[in-house]
Amino acid sequence: MKKECKLYKQEKDKVRCLACAHKCLINKGETGICGVRKNIENELILLVYGKVVSMAVDPIEKKPLYKFLPGTDIFSIGTVGCNFRCDFCQNYDISQASKAGFILGEEIKPEEIVKKAISSGCNSIAYTYNEPAIFIEFVYDIAKLAKEKGLRNVLVTNGYMSEEAFEYVKEYIDAVNIDLKGNDLFYQKLCGAKLNPVLDTIRRFSKAGKHVEVTTLLIPEENDDDKEIEDIAKFIASVDKNIVWHISRFFPRYKMLDKDITGKKSLKKAYEIGRKYLNHVYLGNV
Ligand code: SF4
Numbered sequence: 001m002k003k004e005c006k007l008y009k010q011e012k013d014k015v016r017c018l019a020c021a022h023k024c025l026i027n028k029g030e031t032g033i034c035g036v037r038k039n040i041e042n043e044l045i046l047l048v049y050g051k052v053v054s055m056a057v058d059p060i061e062k063k064p065l066y067k068f069l070p071g072t073d074i075f076s077i078g079t080v081g082c083n084f085r086c087d088f089c090q091n092y093d094i095s096q097a098s099k100a101g102f103i104l105g106e107e108i109k110p111e112e113i114v115k116k117a118i119s120s121g122c123n124s125i126a127y128t129y130n131e132p133a134i135f136i137e138f139v140y141d142i143a144k145l146a147k148e149k150g151l152r153n154v155l156v157t158n159g160y161m162s163e164e165a166f167e168y169v170k171e172y173i174d175a176v177n178i179d180l181k182g183n184d185l186f187y188q189k190l191c192g193a194k195l196n197p198v199l200d201t202i203r204r205f206s207k208a209g210k211h212v213e214v215t216t217l218l219i220p221e222e223n224d225d226d227k228e229i230e231d232i233a234k235f236i237a238s239v240d241k242n243i244v245w246h247i248s249r250f251f252p253r254y255k256m257l258d259k260d261i262t263g264k265k266s267l268k269k270a271y272e273i274g275r276k277y278l279n280h281v282y283l284g285n286v
Helices: 108-119 132-147 165-174 184-191 196-207 226-238 264-276
Strands: 008-011 015-016 039-041 043-046 054-059 075-078 124-127 152-157 173-181 211-218 246-251 282-285
Touching: 008 152, 008 282, 015 039, 015 043, 039 075, 043 184, 108 124, 108 152, 132 152, 132 165, 165 196, 173 196, 196 211, 196 282, 211 226, 211 264, 226 264, 226 282, 246 264
Parallel strands: 075 124, 124 152, 152 173, 173 211, 211 246, 246 282
Antiparallel strands: 008 015, 039 043, 054 075
């Protein structure tokens, strides 16, 4: 069920992917950083279209979304691949699989996903577990159908989607949870990315009137100093002080096994800083 991507353009004998802020320039026969968008004879092909590797019914609070359809279940799907390479990834087995050439998953069409969501009693669908911007054409096809059936659509994203991807799907997206992981150095050192595109995405969704919540995983000695926490809280408040901020506890994972679990003292301090600027702050994984 591979499909030609919508978000790309041809540049000489290569293609430029427009789905996320990396804007990879891809040679024939190669994929971009995410490993799921491949240049085949100068057409960009989405290798994970219709290939779902995780599918589950979750409480919406697990996304986490606390102030959007509270108390309901959400039908959640994800594919392999990611445009980040975070050393602390909690889902690295699926997010990094495509970079090793593994395009895994069950073949399933958008209409079947919508049917399953409805028969499971869910009134919303989440594009989650891995980064939805990298399979944005699949998101679009499902979200459009879902909307026609009266379902809502939620993106759980690292925020690195391009403006083009935002414009492409915004009509069908009702809510987002966006990670805001740290400062620019943090993004460069630990994720292979930059901060500014993430800030732009938060601003864009908020300005478009979508329901926005933000999550920060608090990692000891990486992003837990007062100034950094304060900068994040101030930024969110500058967009809208009613945005819900989830501060999440870190547990050692993937390449970051030598770190301690975030201490409760540190979480409490971050909560107090957050509350100076924001109306809704919650601690997660505690
Ligand atoms: S989605 Fe991002 S990482 Fe993947 S090919 Fe496109 S620009 Fe590159």
